Ligand code: HEC
């Protein structure tokens with residue numbers, strides 16, 4: 001009898017683990033806020049086909065900024081395209097990268113599963129392929145129920161306007177996801193930017209799946225995020241040619257694709273000391289002084305590497321050390337984050353590197369690189385990059 005129970009339990013456990021290893025893994029759930037595309041059926045005739053070019057006829061400066069921003073490439077981005085293909089062309093990817101109803105080749109009539117990764121689709125006669133290529137176009141953030149959302153409350157616009165309580169609310173649709181599902185045990189959701197700013201909930205017993213705060217945010221929490229303060233810098237200019245000069249926000253949204261922006265996040269210092277025994281010690285101090293969230297943030301592919309090297313007279317490497325600043329996950333049978341070496345805002349990180357004199361070093365080189373993704377993962381998803389996937393943001397050479 002006992003043996004039979006043991007055999008049955010073993011079989012059950014084996015079955016469970018097999019299921020955990022072969023089922024598709026989803027690190028986040030598709031919440032209602034993104035599950036349904038943005039309805040554009042009430043768009044005023046003034047907006048024509050809803051292209052950013054139409055808005056750009058009047059809002060010229062903003063249009064030319066948006067064209068340089070990654071949001072306008074959210075669909076055409078070759079890294080996204082490769083990743084989506086690798087991920088079996090999941091339809092739900094489109095819900096953040098091209099969320100207007102007219103940008104989607106299919107209409108979603110419902111979902112087959114609880115976490116909403118499996119939509120029920122039928123062809124969309126209103127599909128506009130050119131608009132799809134505009135990715136996160138103006139209407140994605142601004143058009144709701146036939147009105148243009150804005151924070152200024154202007155009465156001079158030729159289109160209907162609705163006042164938004166806080167501009168950061170706009171970012172929440174896509175930069176905040178929930179990971180609260182069985183089998184997912186992570187401190188922050190995959191693109192945890194918002195939770196990283198607010199921090200894990202204090203005082204409350206938190207669910208294992210979700211220690212970061214990503215439930216419904218209060219008005220004051222949303223205001224405290226300050227996303228637009230750093231990612232949409234202020235400028236004084238009119239919204240339209242000849243219009244009133246106002247303090248408005250540039251539509252730039254720089255991040256990991258922009259070395260200048262990444263440098264802005266960090267304060268870097270190096271102290272070189274000569275040791276008594278005749279050697280050198282280098283102390284590198286990194287502070288995330290420019291971002292309110294962890295650095296790097298966003299997709300867990302992003303990481304920094306720090307490389308210390310001691311070089312000989314002939315340029316040969318005498319000794320070296322490499323540090324990686326990133327999030328680490330176990331993906332199966334459960335999704336668990338097992339370490340996070342990224343930089344928290346305001347908290348200094350120190351690395352020491354010693355070069356013994358007996359090796360007769362000529363030079364020490366300290367370099368820091370930012371990586372959009374790993375070379376290994378680039379190969380795995382078949383992304384044939386034209387732009388480099390990593391770049392140096394800091395280098396210091398000290399002659400010894
Ligand atoms: C025919 C010209 C024209 C077109 C086309 C146009 N706008 Fe405007 N828009 C204006 C004017 C004029 C204002 C008011 C300027 C002011 O008050 O200084 C305005 C104001 C705005 C505001 C500020 C609202 C607020 O109160 O904060 C937003 C946001 C905006 N437009 C977005 C858009 C978007 C998005 C599109 C395209 C879908 C668009 N506009 C198309 C002329 C235009």
Ligand code: HEC
Pocket residue numbers: 070071073074075077080096097099136140141167168170171172173174175227228231232253254255256257258
């Ligand atoms: C409709 C969804 C959506 C909304 C709304 C949205 N974003 Fe994004 N954002 C994205 C996507 C998708 C990308 C990545 C595009 C790509 O590289 O394919 C992105 C990229 C970015 C990046 C740049 C990352 C990089 O790699 O360089 C920044 C910064 C950013 N968003 C900030 C914001 C801010 C601030 C707001 C609010 C004002 C906002 N976003 C609103 C979806 C959105």
Ligand code: HEC
Pocket residue numbers: 052055056059062063066071136137138139140141142150151152167168170228232239247248249250251
């Ligand atoms: C990712 C979301 C997003 C996209 C895409 C976007 N905007 Fe905005 N836009 C915002 C936010 C947020 C504000 C409010 C900024 C603030 O606090 O004043 C804003 C403000 C504006 C304003 C008023 C100026 C101001 O600073 O308040 C105009 C006009 C405008 N946008 C036009 C456009 C046009 C035209 C496009 C497309 C070329 C566009 N926007 C694309 C998020 C977006």
Ligand code: HEC
Pocket residue numbers: 171175193194197225226227228229230231254255256257261262264265290291292293294295296297298299302
């Ligand atoms: C105090 C300034 C500051 C605030 C506030 C801030 N950011 Fe950032 N953010 C930065 C800097 C600097 C970087 C560049 C470093 C990096 O890419 O990791 C950055 C990078 C990013 C990236 C790029 C990640 C990637 O994958 O390339 C995204 C996305 C982003 N921020 C979104 C947001 C959102 C959403 C908010 C609000 C919830 C926000 N940020 C608030 C300064 C800020």
Ligand code: HEC
Pocket residue numbers: 034077079080083084085087090092093094095096097173174175176177191297298299372
């Ligand atoms: C909840 C909204 C959302 C969904 C759904 C979503 N993304 Fe994104 N995606 C983002 C945001 C926001 C960013 C940019 C900020 C960051 O790095 O986290 C981004 C960035 C990316 C990037 C990095 C692009 C670059 O150039 O660096 C890739 C690749 C990507 N997404 C692939 C996918 C794939 C594949 C899917 C479907 C399985 C998907 N995304 C679904 C919101 C989303």
